[in-house]
Each structure stands twice: as structure tokens, then as C-alpha cells.
Amino acid sequence: MTMRNLLETRALTVEIAGKQVCRDLAFTVTPGECWGILGVNGVGKTTLLHTLAGLRPPAAGEILVEDAPLAAMPRKQAARKIGLLPQSSEDPFPSTLLETALIGRHPYLARLEWESSKDEAIAKDALARVGLGGMHERLAHTLSGGERRLLALATLLTQDPPLYLLDEPSNHLDLHQQIAVLDLLRDRTRAGTSMVMVLHDVNLAVRYCNRVLLLYGDGQTEQGDMQTVINEERLSRLYHHRVVALADRNRSVFVPG
């Protein structure tokens, strides 16, 4: 029996403002994979992520989720398969941490249904896992930038779809929090959840992702196993700047040359 692809793109072309982000992309995500998307600012990493989430139509091609076309899937059903951690989140109105995390249960509830104590337990567990346990009644807008990022992640953990699309998950976080968050996501990956994450830090991508998709701009892409694809040459081409690898025990660390 072959394992079903969680996400598959067929001849996917994504454009933003007339510029190609990727062209004829064939990209598949199977359970337990962790993909890093790398590219320079403005190359369209976020646009690609939103397209994969079904939030904007592609210029051409098709996206399948568990072999069913995403475009034809009811939005609520898609939200039970794919979750998105946006680059930033809004909270113009006061709302407690628990209320905010519980939003993640929305796709699972019927129209007039209220969150059950089971839903609350899921949300509280997610808050505890990101280190925001024990302050459920605190108001979200009193949190720091980094804590808000953790809260957004807790909302995604509460949603807990089989595929996480993460737009710079380590953004706004201190070094130790970056590692804690990525460790947490790696634990989810080992439990079978798949990740596609946009990252700015090559070395975090090398450390945490086992697959990589490089966006060169003008629609050109390369993809594959992290260890085989990532090297000085490709990264230098990707970032339009010489990148050198420094040996650190059993792995390489890439730094600007």
C-alpha cells in the first residue's frame, strides 16, 4: 500500500504582481516530512504558502489534499487538513488567551455548537506546551511580541491539522524560544504531522527540516533532501552573496562569506 500524499501540487505556477514565484512546480508532502522554504525577501515565500493553504488561487496548475482538489474542498474541511501560522496576527479587541487558542477548534464545531470541556482541555494543553499555561484569563494584547507568537502557535496546535504551514515560526522569538518552538514542532513531526515552514535562518532550516524547497525568483526552484541539496554553491546563488560552510562537530554552519 502506498502512503497517500498529504499535499501534492501538479504543474503549479504561482504569480504575484506579474512575477513568477514558481513555475510548473511538482511538490509533494508526505506524513512526517518537514519542509523548509528558503529564498530572499520578496521572492514570494509567503505567497506560495498562502497558495498551498488554498487562500489564493494559483496562476496555473492544481493543488491536491489527500488526492482531492483543494479548490473544490469546502473551506471548513480544508481547515481540518491544513493549518496556517501567519506572519503576524491581529487582536484589535480584548480577548483572553484561552478564548484566542479556542479559535483553533472552529473548523471542528457545528454552526451552533459551543466549545465543550474537551475543546477547552485541548486549548489549555496547547497553551501549556508553548509555555503559556496557567494564565488562561490573561488578555492577549497584554502579551509581548514573542509571547503573541507563541499564542498564535498555541492556536495552531489547538487546530492540530495533519499539515502545518508556518510563516517564519521563529519570528519575534529569543534564541532559546526559537529552539523551544522548533523542538516542539519537531516532536509534532515525529508524531506524524507534516510541516512546511518559511525560514529566514538557513542554519535553523538545516537543523530542523529534512526537506528543502529553494525559490530562486523568476519561477526557478530546486527541491529535495536537505543534506543533498544544501551546499555553498546553491546558497550563494539563492542569496546573491557568497555563502561558506564552517564545520561544527558533525554538521555544517553556513555563514555569509
Place this chain on the structure above:
Amino acid sequence: MFARARNALIVLLLLALGAWYLALALGSVPLDAGGLWQALFGAQSGLERDIVLRLRLPRGVAGFATGALLATAGALMQVLLRNPLADPYVLGISGGAAVGALGVLWLGWGGAWIEAAAFAGAMLSMALVFGLARGKGDWTPTRLLLTGVIVAAGWGALITFILAMAPETKLRGMLFWLMGDLSATATPWPAVAVALVGLAAVMPFARDFNVLARGELSAASLGVDIPFLRRLIYVTASLFTAAAVTTAGSVGFVGLIVPHLLRLAGIGDMRALLPGAAIAGGTLVLLADTIARTVIAPQQLPVGVITAFIGVPVFLYLLRRR
């Protein structure tokens, strides 16, 4: 979640009952509890019964419905625009209604013409903003807000023009309409019907509003149908506002302040906030109108003055305490 919302609504309902008691009992013929009971449910007819059933009750219903409509419209607009400063009037609907009503007052027509013209003006404004904001591109909150604010400014200029040109004998009536006044309301029932039907239409989507309040991107990724929800909110909030200003003129402040009062009291969930705003908004206008018609009786004040007099200090107090 559910228990908290239910308890909050029970408290608000008790406050509303208290306000209803005052609204029906106070006035030029004050009634005690027994007298009010007799007037409402007693067998014999009389002056007291007429005063309560023919004057105070319809006026109370009109005030309560107006407040309920404005407060829920405000809560909806704030979610649509994701802007805490939004109120039912921000997109120019009351401006359109005012131009209609003032135009008719200027011509010297009265009664139902004023209400018909106000409603027509509100609908025209709603269609105008909706059409212009959509344009060719996307329908973003910022674009909608800017379009609405500019259209409202246009109506404002027309209102000033009418006020400047109108004969002095008609100015008082016009000013009362602009400040919001319940003494000239013909019938409260259309407003009640709009409030009940509208709330029944939006309540099934209240949890979607909670999600939408956190931004369209998050909401879309959680399975919310954004284009549908935008239209639902825009049309409902506009109809609510139109029905309210048609009934009572542009009563200020209720639509902005009541949703925030409830949020400050910890009711942020739209499933509790919408019915809560209906009850609290209704209560506020009912109380304000009771004061407006009794405090310097026999003279009457426009109810909008009193809503601001009550609302401003209460709001500032809660804001400081939090």
C-alpha cells in the same frame, strides 16, 4: 464558555427589567408598583392605563429597539472593519438618512414622509458606499472605511447646507432629529421586526465573527467564508442602522460605547456580545429617554444628549478601572 455567556445575559436582562419599570412608572403621572401592575394587567380602563399602554409603552419599545439596533450594528461594524473606533454611523448611513429627513422637514412635509425619506437616504448611502468601495479591486476594510468616511463627509456638507438655508422656524425640529429624539416616532414595530429578524440571521454566524475579529488571513485559514461574512455583516449592520435612525434620528454614542462596555465587562465572545449589546443598548436608550422626558418636564430633551451624558462618564470609569 457557554455558562459565562449565559450568566452575563441574565444580569443584563435583570438590568433591562429595572429600566422598563422606571420607563413605565415615571412621568407626569407617576405610578407605584401596584399602580403600574393595575395599569398594565388590570381590568378597568382609565387615564393611567391609557398613559402606560398608549404613550409610555410604545415610546419605550421604540427606544429599546433603537438602542438594540445601534449597539448590535456597532458591534458588527467593529468586527467588519476590525477597528474599535467604528460605530454604526462611520460609513455614512446616518448621514444619508439625515439628508433625507432634513430635506423633507425643509419642505414642510411631516409624519411618515420623514421616516420614508430617512430610510431611503440610508439605503442610498449603503448602496453608494458598497458600490464605490468594491470598485475593481479587493474589498479591504481600509478601503471600505475610507469610502464610508468620505461619503459621510459629503452627507455632512449637505446637512450643513440644509441647516444654513432652512428657515429658523424649522431649525429646532431639524436639530432634534439630528440629535436623536423619540417624541415624534410614529410606530416602533418596524424597528422591532428588523432587530429580531436581523439578530436571528446573524447569530448562527457569531462564532465566525469571533474568528474574523482576529484578521481575515487567520479566519480564512480556519475555514471562514470571508466574502460571504463581509456582505452579511455589511448588509445587516446597515439595515439595523437605517431602521434605528428612521425610528429615532441619529442617537449618538450608543453604537460605539455599548460593545466596548460589554468587552470591558469581559464579554468579548460575539455569541454573548451580540445579544448582550441588544439588551444593554436597549436598556441604555430606554433609561436615557426616561430621563430625557422627565428631568426638566414638561420640557423634553433629545434622547441623544442623555445617552452621551450617561455613557461618557461610565465608559471613562470602566476604561480607567481596567
